Amino acid sequence: MTPVLHLRGPVLVGPDEPAPEAWIVGGRITFERPSGDTTTVDGWVVPGLVDAHCHIGLDAHGAVDDATSEAQALADRDAGALLLRDAGSAADTRWVDDRDDLPRLVRAGRHIARPKRYVRNFADEVEPDELVRTVRRQAARGDGWVKLVGDWIDRDTGDLAPCWPAEVLRPAMDAAHEAGARVTAHCFSEDSLADLVEAGIDCIEHATGLDERTLPLLAERGVAIVPTLINIETFPGIADAAAGKFPAYAAHMRALHERRHATVGAAYDAGLPIYAGTDAGGALAHGRIVDEVRELARAGLPAVEALSAASWSARAWLGRDGLVEGASADLLVLDADPREDLRVLHDPRAVVLRGVRRAGRWS
Ligand SMILES: [Zn+2]
Structure with missing residues (x-):
């Protein structure tokens, strides 16, 4: 089974008021802490x-x-x-x-x-x-x-x-x-x-x-x-x-x-x-x-x-989900707040598609 990933945010669910954290369970985003072991990833999270x-x-x-x-x-x-x-x-x-x-x-x-x-x-x-x-x-x-x-x-x-x-x-x-x-x-x-x-x-x-x-x-x-x-x-x-x-x-x-x-x-x-x-x-x-x-x-x-x-x-x-409860985990994990400096988008820690890390520095 894929381990549960803990995104220790901030998670930019919108342009302002980030959520503090989120989890990826079965390829999907949840904002409710799941039971059991998790692997933690730190960083600013934005939608794919x-x-x-x-x-x-x-x-x-x-x-x-x-x-x-x-x-x-x-x-x-x-x-x-x-x-x-x-x-x-x-x-x-x-x-x-x-x-x-x-x-x-x-x-x-x-x-x-x-x-x-x-x-x-x-x-x-x-x-x-x-x-x-x-x-x-x-x-x-x-x-x-x-x-x-x-x-x-x-x-x-x-x-x-x-x-x-x-x-x-x-x-x-x-x-x-x-x-x-x-x-x-x-x-x-x-x-x-x-x-x-x-x-x-x-x-x-x-x-x-x-x-x-x-x-x-x-x-x-x-x-x-x-x-x-x-x-x-x-x-x-x-x-x-x-x-x-x-x-x-x-x-x-x-x-x-x-x-x-x-x-x-x-x-x-x-x-x-x-x-x-x-x-x-x-x-x-x-x-x-x-x-x-x-x-x-x-x-x-x-x-x-x-x-x-x-x-x-x-x-x-385009009528597609962002970072909402139950949405497919399509997201980027970044070193810093991209709203402050867009350049952090060039080098993401992780590019996660359908809950699976596909690119980025973190592994
Ligand atoms: Zn064209």
Whole structure:
């Protein structure tokens, strides 16, 4: 039998008022002292981190094999990300759900994009008249999310441009919601946001184009954003590569990059729900959730809010348990209070998934 683990806290069950201690019995959290022998672990306890935007089963060229998907999931797990919102994958990763040693996945099916208006081999590519049907198809493949590509470079105009006419968006959102799925969209530019929000979208990925026109609209509708700041860091490189052929696009990408922290800071000030996502799996490596949390803090979120964007509030948003009585013991044990210094998240004493220590220094 697995020994009962005594977590001699503090246990950060929420952003404030920690519980003094907790126990892990049969893989689950309890706040009632069990009888019998226990093994004690000291340290600050936080819920397993959430990467709210990554891709398992995808690399820069499209779907990858299962061994590569496994390595991606393990890299996330070992960095403390124990709940992943997969924002679109071309691979079938259902088998991950049967593996106790891999993070939990909340999938968005496959990206839905216009033909030739996204990375090749990533998306279910359709014209606008097929959008509603495709949304239904991908809602059935996912775990409660559908992912649209909201804008991308239009090679005819040489700049970012919305992918979908406004009139097809409302029926698409309605179809997803009827199927019990929320909808999110990849949006870099300013122009794609208003139509998507007016149509009833639930979340915007990247959201670099948020401005004074659209920010109040998102705030009013309670639309969440997942800024993926460590991915936005790649914009200058994308701009350099594109500058010869598409100078307007390159300049646009540079401008969005330059104001990225101000954009996220303004979103925070406006009260938008903000969640931490790395966008690992397309071009970026997995296992960088703490880098993203720290970037959110650099953009102006107080440390506790940046942490919450990858823990308490992110779990609630995805409808998953945090550190509550009877919940699966998915947690990190840390040297110090992460609300005081986010850097302690980089080197956890223990990463515990389903009650089993899977990584960290403590053994
Ligand atoms: Zn992505």
